[in-house]
Amino acid sequence: MSKKVVGFFLFITLLIVILQWKVKDDYSGEVVNVYGWYGIIPREIFNDFEKETGIKVRYDFYDNNEMLEAKLLSTNNGYDIVFPSFIPYASRQLLMGIYSKLNRKLIPNIKNIDGIITSKFGANGGDVQFLVPLFWGTIGIAYNKKVVSQLLPGETIDSYDVLFDLSKISKLFPYGVSFPEEYIDILPQTRKFLQLKHGGESVTDFQECFRFLEKVRPYITKFSSTTMISDLLSGDVCIAIGASDNAYRAMRSSKAVDKDIQYTLPKKTGILWIDCLGVPKKAPNKRNAYLLINYLLSPEVAAKITNHSGILVNLPAALPLINAEIVTKKDICQSDPEVLEGLTMGCARAENTRELIKAWSQYKTNTHHTSINKEASK
Amino acid sequence: MSSLSRTTFASLIFGFSFLYLPLIFTAIFAFSDAELAGVWTHFSLKWFKAILNDEDLLIATFTSIRIAGISATVSIILGTLAAAATMNTPRGKYDGYNFLKRIILLPIMIPEIITGFSILMLFMVIESMFGWPKERGILVVAAGHSVASVAYVYATVSSSLASLDQSMGESAINLGAKPIHVFFHITVPLSWRAIVSGWFLAFILSFDDLVIASFLTGPGTSTLPIVIFSNIRVGVTPTINAFVTVFVVITIILASIVYFRTLCLKGRRKGRSATR
Numbered sequence: 001m002s003k004k005v006v007g008f009f010l011f012i013t014l015l016i017v018i019l020q021w022k023v024k025d026d027y028s029g030e031v032v033n034v035y036g037w038y039g040i041i042p043r044e045i046f047n048d049f050e051k052e053t054g055i056k057v058r059y060d061f062y063d064n065n066e067m068l069e070a071k072l073l074s075t076n077n078g079y080d081i082v083f084p085s086f087i088p089y090a091s092r093q094l095l096m097g098i099y100s101k102l103n104r105k106l107i108p109n110i111k112n113i114d115g116i117i118t119s120k121f122g123a124n125g126g127d128v129q130f131l132v133p134l135f136w137g138t139i140g141i142a143y144n145k146k147v148v149s150q151l152l153p154g155e156t157i158d159s160y161d162v163l164f165d166l167s168k169i170s171k172l173f174p175y176g177v178s179f180p181e182e183y184i185d186i187l188p189q190t191r192k193f194l195q196l197k198h199g200g201e202s203v204t205d206f207q208e209c210f211r212f213l214e215k216v217r218p219y220i221t222k223f224s225s226t227t228m229i230s231d232l233l234s235g236d237v238c239i240a241i242g243a244s245d246n247a248y249r250a251m252r253s254s255k256a257v258d259k260d261i262q263y264t265l266p267k268k269t270g271i272l273w274i275d276c277l278g279v280p281k282k283a284p285n286k287r288n289a290y291l292l293i294n295y296l297l298s299p300e301v302a303a304k305i306t307n308h309s310g311i312l313v314n315l316p317a318a319l320p321l322i323n324a325e326i327v328t329k330k331d332i333c334q335s336d337p338e339v340l341e342g343l344t345m346g347c348a349r350a351e352n353t354r355e356l357i358k359a360w361s362q363y364k365t366n367t368h369h370t371s372i373n374k375e376a377s378k
Numbered sequence: 379m380s381s382l383s384r385t386t387f388a389s390l391i392f393g394f395s396f397l398y399l400p401l402i403f404t405a406i407f408a409f410s411d412a413e414l415a416g417v418w419t420h421f422s423l424k425w426f427k428a429i430l431n432d433e434d435l436l437i438a439t440f441t442s443i444r445i446a447g448i449s450a451t452v453s454i455i456l457g458t459l460a461a462a463a464t465m466n467t468p469r470g471k472y473d474g475y476n477f478l479k480r481i482i483l484l485p486i487m488i489p490e491i492i493t494g495f496s497i498l499m500l501f502m503v504i505e506s507m508f509g510w511p512k513e514r515g516i517l518v519v520a521a522g523h524s525v526a527s528v529a530y531v532y533a534t535v536s537s538s539l540a541s542l543d544q545s546m547g548e549s550a551i552n553l554g555a556k557p558i559h560v561f562f563h564i565t566v567p568l569s570w571r572a573i574v575s576g577w578f579l580a581f582i583l584s585f586d587d588l589v590i591a592s593f594l595t596g597p598g599t600s601t602l603p604i605v606i607f608s609n610i611r612v613g614v615t616p617t618i619n620a621f622v623t624v625f626v627v628i629t630i631i632l633a634s635i636v637y638f639r640t641l642c643l644k645g646r647r648k649g650r651s652a653t654r
Contacts, residue, residue, distance in 0.1 A: 012451050012577075031596030038608040043433045057600040059434070063608035067592065074502060078513040183443045226610055230414050253413035282515075 020078040030055045032288035035062060035071070036083040036276075040135070041296075042308040043271060047294050055288045063226075065089045065266040072098050072280060079280060080289035086133065086274040087346035088184060088353060091125045099130040099278040106290035107132075109297035116340045117314045121274055124345045132293060134273035134302075135311050138334060138343065139185050140265040142247040147175050156243065159266045160193050163239070166215060173219040176237030181225040183360035186213075188344045189269040206352070210359055223364050233257050243273065248310035248332045252325075265339070272343035274314075401626055408619035415616050425620035430478040431619055436606055442585050442602040445516055447524035450580035455533030456524070457580075458573055462565050465539040479536075485529040494593035501594070514596025522594045523584035530577040530583060538572030539565065 017169060030053075034046075038061045046057035062068050065085050071077045072084075072093060083255035084090040093099065104110055113132060114173040143157060151171045155162060162168050169177060180186050190209045221237065228242040229250040234257075247263035254261040277296070279289045295301060302313040312333060319327065319335075327333050334340060407415055411422035431436065464479050485493065501518055505511060511518055530639070546568075547560045555563070566573065588603040595604065606618055 012454075018389060031597075035597070038434070038605065060600040061434075061605055063607035063610065074498065080597075230416060233414055233417055254414050256419050257414075257417050262460065 003011045006157060026198060030285070030288055032057055032080045032292050033047065033078055033283075034059045034081045034292070035068065035079040036081075037061065038063070039368060040309050040311055041305055042084075044179050045296070045301055045304060048301075051060060051098070052295070053291060055291065057292065069093065075283070077287045078281065078284060080283040080285045081292060082278050083135070083275055083279060083293070086121065086126060086131075086187060086276050087124065090131055090276050091276065093278075094125070094127060098280055100281040100283065100286065101129055102132070102279065102293075103286070103290050106287065107297065109294045109354045110301075112297050112315045112317050113301060115314070115316055116337055117272070117274065120343070120345060121276075124211070126276070131276040131278045132297070133274045133314050134277050134296065136314050137244040137273055137312055138265050138331075139180070139189070139241065139271035139273060140241055140247070140263055140331065141239060142242055142250060142261060142263045143239040144175075144232060144235070145260040145262045148172065151175065151238070157262070157264050160189060160269055163218060163241070164190075164193060164212075166219075169219045172239055173221065175232070176235075176239075177219055178222040178224055178231055178237040178240035178242070180226060180241050183222050183356050184346050185225065185243075185271065185273075186309060187356070187360075188271055188346055189266070192269045192344055206356060206359070210363060213363065217363065217366060229253070232261055233259060235259070244332050244334075245309065245311040248329065251329070251332075252310065263329070263331050265334060267339060268342060270339070270343045272340070272345050274345075275311075333344075401622075404619050405623040405626065406614055408623040410616055413615065415619050425616040428615075429621050429624065430615045434600075435602075435617065435621060436599050438602045438605040441516065441599055445520045445523060445591075445599070445601060446581045446584040448517070448520035449527060449584040450577050452520065452524040453527040453531045453580045454573060454577045457528045457576060458535050458566070459530070460532050461536035461539050462561055462646045465536050482532050483529050484524055486533070490526065490587070490589040493526055494522065494590035497525060497590070498593045513596055514599065516599050518596065519591055519594045519599055519601070520584070521592045523587060524580075526587070526590060527580035531580050534576040534579060535569060535572045538569040542568055564577070 001136065032055055034057055041059075043059075046059060048112065050056055060079075062071070068082060068084055069089060071079070072082065073096075084093060102110070110128075110132065113128070113134070117136050118128065118133055124133050126133060141157060141160070141163070148157065148162075149155070152162065152168055154288065155168070162172075163177070187206060187209055190213060191205055192206060194212060222231065223248070225230065225242055228237075228240045228246050231237045232240060232250045233253060238325060244263060244265070249263070250261045277293055279286060279293075283289055297303075297315065299315055299317040302315045303318040305311065306313050306318065306326060310332075312326075322333070408422065408425055409421055410418045411424065412419045412568065460482055464475050464482070501511065501514065542565070547564055550560050550564060551557070586603065587601075588607060591599075591601045591604055597603065609615070609618060
C-alpha cells in the first residue's frame with residue numbers, strides 16, 4: 001500500500017514539474033495579449049501574424065462589455081489590445097483616461113480607416129488618437145419572412161411600425177417577439193420613432209419612451225441579444241430586434257433549417273454601433289500591440305475577418321475583397337452614405353445611465369410603472 | 379429486477395433520466411449537420427473533426443487541465459495536512475481544534491463570487507505592495523481555485539480519518555515514532571483512497587469553475603468554461619456538443635476501467651479468503 005502512496009506522490013510531483021515547465025515556456029519571447037469577443041477574428045489571422053513577425057498572440061475571451069470594463073479598471077490587467085463597444089462603454093472609458101495614445105507612426109495602415117463611420121465616431125465623442133473604430137454594424141429588425149407575411153399579409157417590414165403598432169405586434173406575439181437585452185439598443189430608435197427633438201437627452205424624453213414601450217411590453221416574449229440567432233432558427237421567435245452581424249449569421253444558416261430569415265434596417269430609425277480597438281495605458285507590450293493593429297488594418301486581413309464572422313470592418317479598401325454573399329445583402333452591408341448619415345448612435349450622456357439601467361431592468365422584469373414614470377407622476 | 383415494484387422502477391427511470399437526459403440530448407445534437415446546436419438536419423461527423431481545428435477550444439482545455447492539476451495538488455497537500463492535524467489530536471486535549479475544523483470548512487459556505495472577488499482584491503494589494511504577480515497567470519487562478527477546494531478535500535479526507543482507529547497512531551507514538559512518521563506510515567497509507575478521490579474532486583471543481591476564474595484570469599489563461607461561455611454570444615455551434623460528447627465518453631471509459639478493476643480485485647480477494 002505504501003508503494004502506491006509513494007507512486008501517487010511521485011506522479012503529482014511529475015505533474016507539477018510538467019505543468020510548471022509549460023508555464024515558463026509560455027512567458028518567454030515576444031507576445032501580445034489580446035482580449036476580445038469569441039468568434040470574431042479567426043485564429044488563422046493570428047497564426048499568420050505570428051509567422052510574419054515572430055510575435056506570439058495570446059487571445060482571451062470575454063462575453064460582455066461589463067467584464068471587459070471590470071478588467072480594465074482593475075490595475076495591471078496585462079492586456080495589450082481590447083475590443084470595447086463604443087457607446088456607452090468605450091466612450092466613457094475614454095473619459096476615464098484608460099487608453100493610451102496610439103503611436104500612429106507604427107500604424108501606417110490607420111490611413112485605411114476613413115469615411116462616414118469614422119466621422120460619426122468622432123462626432124459622438126470618439127477620438128481616433130486613442131481608439132480605432134474598426135468593426136461596425138447596425139441594429140434593425142430580423143424576421144422569419146414566411147411566418148410574418150402569413151400573420152401580416154401585405155405588410156412590408158421597413159420601419160418599427162410593425163413592432164410599435166399594437167394591432168400588429170399582438171398578431172406576432174404568439175410566434176415570439178424578441179427585444180434587445182440592453183436599453184442602448186432600443187431607446188434611441190424609440191425616441192426617434194416618437195419624433196422627439198434632437199439633442200434633448202433629459203429624462204423627460206426617456207420617460208416618454210418608457211411610457212410608450214410600456215404598452216408594447218405585454219407582447220414581448222424575450223429579451224436577448226445573444227441568442228437571437230438560435231431563437232430565429234429554431235422558431236422560438238418570428239421577429240427580433242438585433243445586430244446586423246447576428247442577423248447575417250442567422251441568414252447564413254437559415255437554409256439548412258428551411259427558413260427564410262430577413263433583415264431590414266429601418267431607414268430613419270436605425271442605430272449604428274461601433275466596436276473599437278484600444279491599447280490600455282498599462283499595456284506591457286505596446287509596440288507589439290501597434291504592430292498587430294497595423295496588421296489587422298490591412299484590407300486583406302480585415303476582409304478575412306468579415307468573411308469569417310460577418311462583422312463589417314470600417315475599411316473602404318476591404319470592400320472589394322469581401323464575399324459577394326455579404327455585400328449583396330444591402331441592409332446588412334449598408335453603403336448608402338445618406339442612410340449611414342441618418343443612423344443614430346445611442347444615448348451617450350453618462351449622467352442618466354444609472355436611472356436608465358434601473359428603469360430598463362424594471363421594464364424587463366415587468367414591474368409595472370418603471371421608476372422614471374413614478375417620479376413623473378409624483 | 380423481479381424484486382423491483384413497478385413504482386420503484388418508474389421512479390428509478392425518472393431519476394436517471396432527470397440526471398442524464400440533458401447529456402443524451404447534447405450528444406445527439408453533436409451528430410447533427412446544422413450550423414447551430416439544438417437544430418437537427420441530418421447525420422454528420424463534421425463537428426468532431428471541427429474540434430481538432432478549433433485551436434481556441436484546445437488551448438483552453440489544456441489551460442484548464444494545467445490549472446486544475448496545480449490547484450488539485452496544492453489543495454490535496456493542504457487539505458490532507460489540515461485533516462491530519464485536526465483529526466489526530468487526542469480528544470478533549472485542544473478545544474480550539476473543533477473551532478478550527480469549522481473554520482476550514484467555511485469556504486464551502488461562502489459564495490464563489492465573494493471568494494473570487496476577495497482573492498482578486500488580495501492579489502491587487504499584494505501586487506501594489508511587492509510588485510508581484512506582474513501578470514495574472516495560471517498560478518494566480520490555480521491559487522484561487524485551491525482556496526475554494528481545500529475545504530472539499532478536507533471534508534473528504536477528514537471523514538476517512540475519522541473512521542480510522544486512533545489507537546494505531548497512539549500506540550506508534552508510545553513506541554517512539556515521531557508524529558511525522560505516524561503521518562507518512564499510518565495516516566496516509568490508510569486513507570490513500572480518500573486522498574486520491576479528494577484530488578479528483580478538487581480537479582473537477584477547478585476544471586468546472588467559471589466564477590472565480592472570470593475574476594482572476596489574465597492574459598493567456600482563458601479556461602474552458604470561459605471559452606464555452608463566451609461562445610454563446612455567437613450562437614453555440616455543435617462543436618461544443620461534440621466536445622462535450624467526447625469528454626463524457628472519456629469519463630465513462632475511465633470510470634468503467636476503475637469499476638471493473640475494483641471488481642477484479644474484490645473477486646481475487648474473495649478467492650484468496652476462500653482458499654484459506
